[in-house]
Each structure stands twice: as C-alpha cells, then as structure tokens.
Amino acid sequence: MEHQGKSLYLQIFDEFRERIYKGALRPGEQIPSERELCEIYKVSRITVRQAIYEAIKEGLLYRIQGKGTFVGNGTPGNSDPKIVQGLMKITMFSETLRNKGLKGKTKIIAGENIPGSFEINSILNLGIEEEIMLIKLVGFANDDPVVLYNSYFPLNLGLELLRLAKEKEKKGEPFSSYELYAQFGKEMPVLVDQTFEATAANSEQAQRLQIQEGCPLFVISSVVYGADNSPLEFKKAFYRGDRYKFRISRQAPFTALPGVVAGEQV
C-alpha cells in the first residue's frame, strides 16, 4: 500500500467497500482470512483488523469465530420507496438523497431570538433568564419537504451560525450544521447524544411538511456537546414518517451486560 495521506487501514477499508458496492464481493461470500490479507496488503494483522472493524461498523462485513469473515447483507435496496439513512455513521442530508437520485435543498424558515424555556435552557446549561436563538430549517427532496429542524443555540453561537447558514442558502447550496461549525471554526462538536421516537405532527409541523395534522413523524432529538463538555446546540429533527427511514446493521452476539444473555429486539 502506498501513502495517500490516509491511514493504511482506511485505504484497505475503502477497497472493501468499493468491491462490495460494485458487487465484486457478494453477500454471504467469505473474504480472505486476516493472515492472508496481511500478505496481500503487506501490513500487520492489527491493521487488517482495524479495516475489518470499520467495515463491520457499517454493516459491510460480519465475522464468525473459527469460520471466517463474510460480506454482510448491507447494501440498502434502491427499490425502497422511502429514503433510507444509515445510523452508524452520520451522513449528510444531501448525500443521503443523492444516493437515492434525489436533489436536496435546505431552506431557512426562521432565525430569531426567543425567551428561554426551562427545558431548553437546562439542556444548554444557561440561566433561565437568558435568551436563546431558534433556527428553523426545512429539508427538501426534489422540492418535497421531508424534514423540519428546530435548532436552539446559545445566543452568540446561534447568531454566527445563522449568518453562515444564510450565506450558504444564498448560494443555493444545501448545508449541514457540521459544515457550519467547521466554517465557524471556534466551536467544534465532539459528542452528540440522540434519541429517536415517533410522534404525531402538530399543526405547524403538518403545514411545514405538507401533511395532515396527526400524521406520524420520526423525531430525532440531538444534544451537541463541544470540547469542554459544554452544550452547543439542542435540535429536534422531524422526519416525515411516510418518506424516511433509518437503517442499522449489527453483529451477533450483541455483547450484553455481564452475566446477562443478550437478546430482545433480535
């Protein structure tokens, strides 16, 4: 393997992914053993294992002790009418859509100071008196609204990000908050806590997403933390239940708590 400025194990991982997506390796097929891969790529075993672990994280491979490593059933069917988003890695909204052959767009529908609430100020670790910034976005797939974001920020950070978001919007580029953080430069997210749940659309959500009130929404609530464990953002993303779903692939034995036989939901 030559240098490309990229780590060896990621280069090997990229090759796995490429072959699997191209169909050169088919689901269920066994790949060479770790020792064989060491020889093929002229690297040590731990490096090969790191590449394999990356692939397992994305559901591309799975392994069985004593038997071997196999190609997973991990290529999402493109015939699926819903937009499928992987859960193990964070994917850009626009990238997810592009894989489906759809065109993404992001529209800012609000950006304003609002008085704090107990719930949100607690999460953002702010005094109850402090104002916060609320940014509302709608994500479109081929001009259909599919997701509504309500993001709450501490005032200063929110103002900066809103400014950057407006620039992006003016250029017609779909954007993600991670890109905005990267451009802002000062505060970078290091940790995100997310919860997933199903709720019914209220009247505002229904109007924004052009669905009936009461229709099911897939809700992802995120708390984004910065380097010093300070909360940067609290966000709720409301996905149209009829258009969006999320995907995850996992390896048995589903490592469980000590002494507990794992299971459930399997």
Add this chain to the structure above:
Amino acid sequence: MEHQGKSLYLQIFDEFRERIYKGALRPGEQIPSERELCEIYKVSRITVRQAIYEAIKEGLLYRIQGKGTFVGNGTPGNSDPKIVQGLMKITMFSETLRNKGLKGKTKIIAGENIPGSFEINSILNLGIEEEIMLIKLVGFANDDPVVLYNSYFPLNLGLELLRLAKEKEKKGEPFSSYELYAQFGKEMPVLVDQTFEATAANSEQAQRLQIQEGCPLFVISSVVYGADNSPLEFKKAFYRGDRYKFRISRQAPFTALPGVVAGEQV
C-alpha cells in the same frame, strides 16, 4: 488484573462502566491517559484502548486527540417519562424495563402457519408457495402493553421456537428471541439488519396496544441472518410512540465517506 475467565479489556471496561454509573466519574471529567491506565492495570496499551472503545460504543466515554479521554453525558435520565432503550447494543426487553423500575411480561397472542406472501417469502429466501409461521407477541411494562411483535419464520424453525416460547410463558418468564435461539441450539443469529421508521397504528395494532387508531408507532423491522447467511426470521416490532424511545451517543468527527465533509443530523 486477575483472571475471571473474562478478557482483560472487558474487565477494565466493566470497571469504567461501574464507576461512571455510580457517579465516581462525572460527565465531562477526564480519565487517566492510556499510558497511565497501562500502568494502573498492568496491561499493554492496545488492551486499554480496546476497553475504551467498548465504552465509547456505549456512549460512556469520548476522546479528543491531543487532549484526552472524557466521561460522556451517557447516563440516561431516570426522570424521563418514556422508556429509553440504547441502540448501540441489543438489550433485553425485560432489562430495559428493570432499569426504569418497571416489571416486564411477554404474552404470546398468536402462533400459526400462514400462507406465504411475496414480500416475506422473498426476505426469508423461501419459495412463494411455502407456508410460514407467524408468531405474535405483546410486551408489557407493569401490565401496560407497550410493544407488539410480529415475527415470521420458516415453518420448521418457527415451530421449534414457538414450543420453547410457550414453555417460557408458562413459567411466567419474560423472554427474548435470542434466548430462544440459544436454547434451540441449532441455529444462531450472527447478523441483524434493522430499519427504524414511524407509522400510524392500524386497528389491530391499536387494539393490542390499547391506543387509538392512527396514533404514532415506532417500528423496528429486523431481518435476522444465521451462520450461512440464511435468513432465520423477519420481525416487525411496533412500539407505542408515547411510551418508548431509543437513544444513541456518537463521537465526532462522525467519520464520513472519503472526501466528504461529514455532517447532517448533528
């Protein structure tokens, strides 16, 4: 570290988890560096790293290059009115409930041969003519129904698992399919593909879960694969949207595709 029949890195991981759950280590607090942990536990660095990676997978820790390793914000608040289930590892239904101080129960409401359908037989890799086994379960939390499972099996496997499930039910033990597979012994799951989405309850689901028709449900569809990549089970789990939610914690930089700046949903 002494032997307990358990691998060193899991022993170290267990200690991390215990300390964090007990509150001896608080969110945001820095833990000793890898080299220090090597000395403390008298193990090599790679072993310490393996323990840390396990903890990161569960959202207990996060790390920042050049700075250190820190305790995550990973302890789910017990004040949350909804049942919170972690997504990174498979957890037993009864265990999730026990953490909330609730009592779990599983009830078999149907177990019957049905004619195959195109969708399900394709997934199970069966001929379109073949009959399949449908097992329906309801999971209760303190006598409230919170989840409905519809599981489809190839006929032979389904019959065996149903027999085992009925034994468990007779003893009043809540059970998970993973335990049933383990008892059956012949076929063990090695890979699970899951999708998550939000739908509205139909009349049967509403009746089983004692909610109104049209209420939001959180749906997890799973395809369980055995050792030879053969599908063992197709299952849909319908969770009451008002009672259940799921949680995941992730580390930046949210490793993305090559050349793509990661983001979205952050």
Add this chain to the structure above:
DNA sequence: AAGTGGTCTAGACCACGCG
C-alpha cells in the same frame, strides 16, 4: 491437526492540542 478469529505484549513513530 489445521485454519479461523479473539486476545495480548512491548515496543515505535506520527498528528494534534496546549502552554
């Protein structure tokens, strides 16, 4: 017995954050 993945050692150098 042979081959697989699982765990583990004792080193090494690099990239990054901070003072």
Add this chain to the structure above:
DNA sequence: GCGTGGTCTAGACCACTTC
C-alpha cells in the same frame, strides 16, 4: 516541548470450527 490519542509492527498464545 510535552502529553495526548492515532497508527502500526512483528510477534505470541487461546478459543472455536472443521476435517
């Protein structure tokens, strides 16, 4: 410059599966 995590080497032994 120093400490942190990130990557990597060249070995070793164990546990499990298959023959």
